Amino acid sequence: AQKITQTQPGMFVQEKEAVTLDCTYDTSDPSYGLFWYKQPSSGEMIFLIYQGSYDQQNATEGRYSLNFQKARKSANLVISASQLGDSAMYFCAMRENTGTASKLTFGTGTRLQVTL
Amino acid sequence: ETGVTQSPTHLIKTRGQQVTLRCSSQSGHNTVSWYQQALGQGPQFIFQYYREEENGRGNFPPRFSGLQFPNYSSELNVNALELDDSALYLCASSLRLAGGGRQETQYFGPGTRLLVL
Numbered sequence: 001a002q003k004i005t006q007t008q009p010g011m012f013v014q015e016k017e018a019v020t021l022d023c024t025y026d027t028s029d030p031s032y033g034l035f036w037y038k039q040p041s042s043g044e045m046i047f048l049i050y051q052g053s054y055d056q057q058n059a060t061e062g063r064y065s066l067n068f069q070k071a072r073k074s075a076n077l078v079i080s081a082s083q084l085g086d087s088a089m090y091f092c093a094m095r096e097n098t099g100t101a102s103k104l105t106f107g108t109g110t111r112l113q114v115t116l
Numbered sequence: 117e118t119g120v121t122q123s124p125t126h127l128i129k130t131r132g133q134q135v136t137l138r139c140s141s142q143s144g145h146n147t148v149s150w151y152q153q154a155l156g157q158g159p160q161f162i163f164q165y166y167r168e169e170e171n172g173r174g175n176f177p178p179r180f181s182g183l184q185f186p187n188y189s190s191e192l193n194v195n196a197l198e199l200d201d202s203a204l205y206l207c208a209s210s211l212r213l214a215g216g217g218r219q220e221t222q223y224f225g226p227g228t229r230l231l232v233l
Binding site for chain 1: 118147149151157158159160161163164166171172173174204206208210212220221222223224225226227229
């Protein structure tokens, strides 16, 4: 079974600074996908970025980048130039293909607070 | 916004009752997944529907059931509600390609907050 570990329950960052949210994973599947989602207090899970296990380059989406280190089984999210609106819960997730289904396994999340 | 909608937004039920939650998928998507998120935890996979059939299920009892309709919208039904069913229920839609959707990003709706008293 796949497992996602997020060891930082909470993080603080000053506005305009960069922050790294940690994620490690465990799987025996050679093919997998890693996702990061943002969840504001409203509850909706907002897709941020995706990294495939066979992708040669680290994924980037605007201010978000994924530091993918396959040998270490880590997929850390880097947010550059933090904004107050970045304050939210952040979840790392792995896609597992169980037969015909494609399900996401989530970590416990990291609460990010951006301060002035 | 993702285009995935869910109703109702909030719901209060008593133990033993039954509840139906609804989800409309994003235009062009053919797969719907349901997740349960208890307070302070990450979402847990309930099941997934593709072509109107359940094609994968997490560790949830049979009193959790679902449907997918020809327009790809979906329902989650929970019978004999228990106090521990109180949670945020998230629906996610995605596009499964005929050859297998490796990327198959799931886009979530705003969720339904269920409180069981």
